[in-house]
Amino acid sequence: MVEVLIVGCGDLGGAIASQLVKFGVQTIGLRRSPRKLDGVTIIQADVTQAASLAPLKIIQPKIVIYCVAANGQTDAQYKAQYVDGLRQVLATQSENSNLKHVFFVSSTRVYGSSPEQHTDALLDETDVAIPADFGGKRLLEAEGLLKCLACNNTVLRLSGIYGLGRLRMIMLA
Known part of the structure; x- marks a missing residue:
């Protein structure tokens, strides 16, 4: 039985998969490229193309880690990758009685609109997320999809993830 399905097996997801494999965890990764x-067993698919996700229906993982990256910096791209993509992946697992936990990799971008969030104060999960832009709003919308799940779920609001071609914040500094 597959223990972990990583949706978005790029830089971050690939690093997670490599660590899981070292510990002997059976892992399947979904990614757009065939690399x-x-x-890791790789399924080449695109979360924005529902038909390409059909192979996921027969996979019965215990854990799903959703850590995709948007194709660009537009509202439509964020909605497609984070909201619609997550919804479509979760739909493939709707009859999976083995599913125990879903992890969603979000971002601290969900914070930012309130005066207290424009300070140097530390924020944590007890602070209300008030997004300042479309990206934060779409991530928060995707986080909300997890509330309907019968299994446990965890939202990971990571900050400052950089990789090849993802240097926008560094360039602004």
């Missing part, structure tokens, strides 16, 4: 990862 292989040692020890």
Whole structure:
């Protein structure tokens, strides 16, 4: 039985998959490119194309990690990758009685509109998320999809993830 399905097996998802494999965890990765990862079964699909997700219906993972990256910096791209994509992936697992936990990689971008969030104060999960832009709003919308799940779920609001071609914040500094 598959233990972990990583949706978005790029830089971050690929690193997670590599660590899981080292611990002997059976891992399947979904990614847009066919690039292989040692020890990981790769399914080439696109979360924005529902038909390409059909193979996920027969996979019965215990854990799903959703850590995709948007194709660009527009509202439509964020909605497609984070909201619609997550909804479509969750639909493929609607009859999976083995599913115990879904992890969603979000961002601290969900914070930012209130005066207290424009300070140097530390924020945590007890602070109300008030997004300042479309990206934060779409991520928060996607987080909301997890509330309907019968299994446990965790939202990881990561900050400052950089990789090849993702240097926008560094360039602004």
